[in-house]
Amino acid sequence: MDVAVVGSGPNGLAAAVTMARAGLDVTVLEAQPTVGGGARTLDLGLADGLVHDVCSAVHPMAWASPFFQAIGLERRVELLVPEASYAQPLPGGRAGVAWHDLERTVAGLGADGPAWRALVGALSGHASDVVRVALGDKRSVPTGLVPRGVATAARFGLGVLEQGSAAWGLRFRDEVAPALLTGVAAHAITPLPSPAAAGTALLLASLAHAGQGWPIPRGGSGAVVAALVDDLLAHGGTVVADHPVRSRRDLPDARCVLFDTTPRTLLEVLGDELAPGRRSALERYRHGDGAAKVDFVLSGPVPWEHPDVARAGTVHVGGTRPQMARAEAEVHAGRHADLPMCLVSDPATVDPGRVRGGLRPLWTYAHVPAGSDVDVTEAVTRHIERYAPGFRDVVVASRCVPAARMADHNANYVGGDIAAGAVSLRQIIARPTAAADPYAAGADGVYLCSAATPPGPGVHGLGGWFAARRALRREFGIRVRPLAGA
Ligand SMILES: Cc1cc2nc3c(=O)[nH]c(=O)nc-3n(C[C@H](O)[C@H](O)[C@H](O)COP(=O)(O)OP(=O)(O)OC[C@H]3O[C@@H](n4cnc5c(N)ncnc54)[C@H](O)[C@@H]3O)c2cc1C
16 A cells, blocks of 8 residues: 555545545555544534534635645535624624624724734735734745735734734724624634734634635535545545554554644654654643633524624624633633633525424533533533523524543544644644645654644645655655646
């Protein structure tokens, strides 16, 4: 066999597709009975025929990803674009709304509209350059960035410095726009303000007004997995589920192995074979704060107090900027926040097909301390209820996966760290180590390709794509155009 890939998340499948399209014999080994890692859509048995996105649900990085663009994702998966990418309900029945349409957003933000246009709008007009900067391999100057995208890169960098520091409030006059941006920053699950959170915010906020915004795949995230698996099989690859790789003995005899896993798993499996320097660097890789998932079944839409919130594909339930910063600080200090940051998505907002027998899934997760075993269903319900009085009355069923249990269904989410590694400034740049090649694992033919490598978390397949391109060159001498054989 030419190539074994350990793990079938988006990055593992992206690596496998890239290698298979280069004509190699590829097998993907997946520990779980179901394929797709953080992009699975499953029937949790909560209501007849209802399916839930057990991890990712909303996909700005998928449409923007050069990997998914290269394999023509938009031809294979219908990405449904909500009228509003995301919304931020606020105390007193107010709300900030990031419409897909930038100018509508600016108009809705009143005195802070021009500030939003200058900070976020200016980047969304050059989204492909923002993607080159934020979703690159953090080691090379992205192709095509120079000279055209240099101004965007500089603008992005200055925005990170501003929104990642104590200066983050200077450009805003009201509390709605800063809260709207902070809801996005909170995706990093890290203290606020911080450069890592600011980078996350500017990338995702700029994508919200560009291309396909923050889309939801018809039928759920599993559609993305199905497209990748179909492509892999069509190019002769194989996927084996229920095959945890715990030691060298669980691996087939392959010239090259790519790990879509945490560095910790790589160390457990092949630690003895890695160069000592790389091994100790990987041992220093840090996991981050946690998330606890709550999947609800509802008898109707969430009764948001502000009607525009119901038009958003994603809702950040966290209140004002200071409230979110306090909640994230509590979590980082190892304590449960009274009002934890919650992410909420009702896919039926754009995909009525997700409703079955009048019931709909509601996807939520809350930020909690790493390793927390607390069932947060009541905390999430209470927090949503603050902005949607009567929410409790539409809840028919629910299921919580506490942070401590997240790794049961995906070993990459250690202690509920859904980013597969802390999102800190250091670990954004030196992810997983400061080595010149972040994918080479320190042993011949062995690579890491998961979200623990650049560009980091999200469904974009880029860690897999970048790692596979290096492995193709180095292990097989193949320098064909990436994804030849489409
Ligand atoms: C609750 C939650 C919500 C999220 N929301 C979003 C979102 O809306 N949008 C977004 O873009 N991203 C979101 N993410 C993040 C996104 O899902 C991940 O960043 C992405 O899936 C990472 O892809 P990956 O291929 O690196 O790893 P994963 O998708 O995590 O896949 C890793 C795979 O490797 C397998 N594996 C691990 N160890 C072994 C082993 N020893 N042997 C065999 N197999 C193994 C796992 O079972 C898994 O299938 C979310 C994640 C979670 C958990």
